[in-house]
Amino acid sequence: MMSLGPLAFATPWVLLALAVLPVLIWLLRVVPPAPKRLSFPAIRLLYDLKPRDETSATTPWWLILLRVLLAALVILALAHPLLNPRAQLVGGGPMVLVIDDGWAAGHDWQARQEAADELLAQADRTNRPVILLTTAPNRDGAPGTLNRLRAEEARSQVQALLPKPWPADRQALADWLESQTLPSSAESFWLSDGLDGPGVAALATRLQRLGALTVLEPEGGSLPRLAFPPESGVDGLTATVARAPGIGPSSLWLRAVAADGRILAREQVDFPVGEVAAQKRIVLPTELRNEIARLEIENDSTAGSVALIDERWRRRPVGLVSETSFQASQPLLSELHYLDQALSPFSEVRRGRIEALLERDLAVIVLPDSGALAGPEREALQRWVRNGGVLLRFAGPILSSAVEEGGEQSLVPVPLRQGGRLLGGALSWSQPARLAPFSAASPFHGLAIPADVTVQRQVLAQPSLDLGERTWAALEDGTPLVTAGAEGEGRLVLVHTTASPDWTNLPLSGLFVQMLQRVVALSQGVQGARGDQPLPPVETLDGFGRLTAPSAATQALPPGLEEPRFGPALPPGFYGSDQSRVAVNLAPAIAAVTPMVQLPSGIARLGYERGEEVDLRPFLFTGAMILLLLDLLVSLLLRGLLPMRRARGMAAILALLAGGGLAQPAQAQSDDRFALAASLNTVLAYVRTGDSTVDEASREGLTGLSRALERRTAVEPGEPMGVDIETDELAFFPLLYWPVATSQGGLSPAAIGRVNSYLRTGGTIVFDTRDQGEVGFGGGGPGLQRLQQIAHGLDIPQLEPVPPEHVLTKTFYLMDSFPGRFTGGTVWVERPGGRGNDEVSSVIVGSHDWAAAWAVDQAGRYRYPVVPGGEAQREWAYRFGVNLVMYALTGNYKADQVHVPSILERLGQ
The missing domain is CATH 3.40.50.12140 (Domain of unknown function DUF4159)
Known part of the structure; x- marks a missing residue:
């Protein structure tokens, strides 16, 4: 095939016949037209005329042009011209078809399958074997086989292919091909997702060594977008979406969707010129915000265009027990001030007396330093905890005095020791103590502890056999700082120091906010740091961003895994249990959408969005037939064999033929x-x-x-x-x-x-x-x-x-x-x-x-x-x-x- 931009000729050697056209012009000029014949009986009048040399009549120039054009149309039609031709196979070896089927392929999967079908149809017509390879890791670990398939077999496999919800691994495929025995000559087609990444150049180089390589890729504006997990704020969620660089101003629609598929919010996100990321704030009432199960980019069907939402993004109402007006004369000395400042960014804080708070729908009740509670209040609070609530208490001088007097051992997770602050030995110190690293079993596991956070005073726990199991945070000398225990369906949590800077500077640090956030998350049973147990898969995303049941190959999420390596064993989705889900999203692992730019020289690069291939032979043969009939009509007229009335009828017939022949056959x-x-x-x-x-x-x-x-x-x-x-x-x-x-x-x-x-x-x-x-x-x-x-x-x-x-x-x-x-x-x-x-x-x-x-x-x-x-x-x-x-x-x-x-x-x- 010979290509001239959007025009190609399937049999270009026929075009050599165009060189004969000058000879045809010379012959038409030399050979006179047929003489006009007249029936005249007086031939005897010519007998006495003297003969003289005469120049033969020549063919009119316009008739020569008509016949040369007729010959040219026939030659061009025999050369099989094609407009917007599909890529054609060259050589005689097998066709190697490489398909990117990673997360980005879901965005234009239909175009990818149509392109593969066209290539396989050509392989079928030319009896070429096909080697089919994919770039996303498969569940069996192999990128494919080097078996030579018939085109029909390859088509069945391509139709069964679906995009994977994890990234493609071109480097792994390139390394695998290096270890295999490949055919000495082959033509390769790489149906890419258009994204750059590790192994692009290595894979292209390896395929190019086999023979001609053609890379099909989407246009820059057709690349997929990413939806990142949002950031929680006081009055809403701040969502971040990313696109490929080098695109002008554009916009997309971002949807907040509930677990049952209801669209809770739909916001337009605008990208300024040159920006690859944009943010949008989604403001909803607390009740609706807590129903959000996913954020998704509208009309994008990839695992990267979905951000799954778990309890970490829920806005849980927190009750702050306040016996007096919150606006104290000296707020910086009040525990309520520090608790309110720490809880407000991610929770809706409601203040009041215990009996008033218990009448409202709350996830956590925070009880600052207090002594013995009145009987009705204590009983009501115990019932609330046993029914599933979380009570977070802070120690301080009041609780310490109550313990000293032998009272207040209710609503605490562990027995407290009298006078424990002033004991000698291991439980006393001459200088403030620092926090020890959080254990793997603690909900605070994974949080960074600032070196300047220290504790001066605390209420001590009574030593017991299960004290270690109930300890969530401790000091460097092993003294419990935060203890917790189950109470019915709920939980009691005690911080053995104050919520103000009186006994510790912890409330002045960001660690204090993070610890409170983890405790609030526990109100619905979510392990703040996933605990120390592997989390089994609940639902996983497929290549189109849809939640499906996990496959048998999906493994549990290891504890403490902050940067998962996505693949067949660990796809993005929900892990844990139906009651306690942890969202594992793909977008943070991708980070950016980078288009494929640099490829080795000599590689043909085409787009998926190409015009429909048009065979120009019907048009050229129709034009040649019309010119042939026109030539016949003119010849008959010049020879006087066709009356003018019939000539007009023939002209009308030619016009009808022209209209019918130039009709669009492909559309019909x-x-x-x-x-x-x-x-x-x-x-x-x-x-x-x-x-x-x-x-x-x-x-x-x-x-x-x-x-x-x-x-x-x-x-x-x-x-x-x-x-x-x-x-x-x-x-x-x-x-x-x-x-x-x-x-x-x-x-x-x-x-x-x-x-x-x-x-x-x-x-x-x-x-x-x-x-x-x-x-x-x-x-x-x-x-x-x-x-x-x-x-x-x-x-x-x-x-x-x-x-x-x-x-x-x-x-x-x-x-x-x-x-x-x-x-x-x-x-x-x-x-x-x-x-x-x-x-x-x-x-x-x-x-x-x-x-x-x-x-x-x-x-x-x-x-x-x-x-x-x-x-x-x-x-x-x-x-x-x-x-x-x-x-x-x-x-x-x-x-x-x-x-x-x-x-x-x-x-x-």
């Missing part, structure tokens, strides 16, 4: 394929919104519903199809599922006309706003508001809630509600008497996210949880889907059955 073939796929079987269709997450959920949902229809009814639907509302014909589909995405744009006038025509001719559209979980804040969710904008201009009939006796309630199953992923809400149908389509509603509107309830993956597993009814609710969602399809296919036959008794009675008469 594409339309034909779409029509065949939509009409050969009953097909459920969904509207493509442009949001990859929503579109994938729609496809998986209609796939699950199609399988249910096949099992339960006589309907045998084909594979669901996504339709572009702007360009695709809708008449093939009896039912169109339209999920409303907030990012979906408005409709063009052509699309509005297409939809209105579909509704008028018997089609049914199911609008699903998918926001039932978000209603209640302002009278409607964002999906409903977006639907109102999209529907502007559509011929939507008058709607009403589904009546109790509507056919939709009894088409196949008897139903009185229509749940999906969410329950509740109202389903709207067309009011009777609107259209003449057998009284079948042309529009059905709901907010239940039905596709998510029906959705299944390739293995038939359900993709999304349904709330609040679980699997029983999912079964009812499937039944509604069956009723919906049967309603669209059969119309009101169930309603007609109400007349059967009267008809039978008349027949009997």
Whole structure:
């Protein structure tokens, strides 16, 4: 193949025939045109004429140009010209296909698979064997095999490939290839994710030694983005997102999503010119903020575009026991001042007396230095702790005096010793003592201890056999500083010194804030530093950023692992237990999105987003045929063999041929394929919104519903199809599922006309706003508001809630509600008497996210949880889907059955 920019010739040697054109021009000039023949009987008049030399008539220049152009078109057509040609295979060795399938591949996985399919189709046509390799580590540890596969076998493996939620390791693949025996000659294609990293140059060099190497990569603006774990603040979370450098001003949408899939917040993040990182503050009420399970970049489907949220980011209300007004005359001497300053950045602090605090929803109650509590207060506080609360106490002069007098041994995790501060020996010191490193079993493990933090005085614990197990922090001489113990379902924590600088300078350090944060996190059972036990996987992210059940190869998270090395044994996700989850995110390990810049010379670099390959032969052959007919017409005219009237008719025929020949064959073939796929079987269709997450959920949902229809009814639907509302014909589909995405744009006038025509001719559209979980804040969710904008201009009939006796309630199953992923809400149908389509509603509107309830993956597993009814609710969602399809296919036959008794009675008469 010879390439000239976007134009290429599959058989370029044919172009040598263009050298013959000058010879053709000379022949046309030498050879005169055929003489014009006239029938004239008076030939005898010529007998007496004297002969003389005459110059033969020459062919007109415009006719020569016409015939040369005809020959040139034929030669160019035989050279098989291609516009926007696909990469062609060269040589005769195998094709080595390397695919980046790490975390970044999920962003454009469809383009990657399409490119691989095109390359494998060429290998199939040329009978070339294929060696398939991947760059992300596999669960078996090997990057692939050097087995030579048939193109069809390789295609099956490529279709089964999915992106991994961990980074690609090009260096490992390059090292592995160095240790293998490779073919002496091969052509390599590297379908890259476009990111730079270790091993890029090494892998490219190793592949280039085999032969020609072509690297396909996404454009800079199409690279994935990163969502980092947020920072907690007083009134919200500060999220950070990152993009590739070298991009102009741009923006993205960041969503805060609950565990059940509800979108709690959606914020636009703007990148200034030249900036690779941007921040956005998400402010929500405490109740909603504590429901956030993940932050995700909208329309990005990678493990790096998701930041999982665990209890470390929850804002837990903390009660601060205050017997007097908080605004003391000397706040710097008050324990309450230091506690409030330390707790406010990450908790909502509520102050008051014990009885008032116990009436509120609190995670932790902090009790500064105090003596014996009154009986009712002590009993109420004990009940609260036993029911799951965390009580954090601080020692001081008051508690010390109470212990000295032989009282106040309640609501403390360990027995306290009288007069312990002044004992000699190991428990006394002549200078302040420093803190010892935190043990691995302590929730404070991993915190850095400043060298200048010291303790001057403390309340001592009574020695016991289990004192070591109850000690969370100690001084260098082994004296317990923080002790804790379980009390029913709750916990008692005692700091054996003051919360003010009276006995220690700990409250003046950042360590004090970190320790309080760890204690508050324990209020919901989260191990602040993951403890000293490995944490088993609960849910892990897949390559598209979706939470799935962990595989058998996933191992437990080692204790104290601050910088995990992600791979098959340790993917990002949640670890621990259902009650105590620890989020392990990918973005901090990636740090930055750096595009692939430098590659060894001699490597061809192409993009995934290329124009469709156009074969120019039909156009050239059509043009040559038209010129041939035109030449014939002109020749007949010059020889007088064609009357002018017939010539005008021939010219009209040539014009028609030109119009038909220059029509776009590729578009016609594409339309034909779409029509065949939509009409050969009953097909459920969904509207493509442009949001990859929503579109994938729609496809998986209609796939699950199609399988249910096949099992339960006589309907045998084909594979669901996504339709572009702007360009695709809708008449093939009896039912169109339209999920409303907030990012979906408005409709063009052509699309509005297409939809209105579909509704008028018997089609049914199911609008699903998918926001039932978000209603209640302002009278409607964002999906409903977006639907109102999209529907502007559509011929939507008058709607009403589904009546109790509507056919939709009894088409196949008897139903009185229509749940999906969410329950509740109202389903709207067309009011009777609107259209003449057998009284079948042309529009059905709901907010239940039905596709998510029906959705299944390739293995038939359900993709999304349904709330609040679980699997029983999912079964009812499937039944509604069956009723919906049967309603669209059969119309009101169930309603007609109400007349059967009267008809039978008349027949009997």
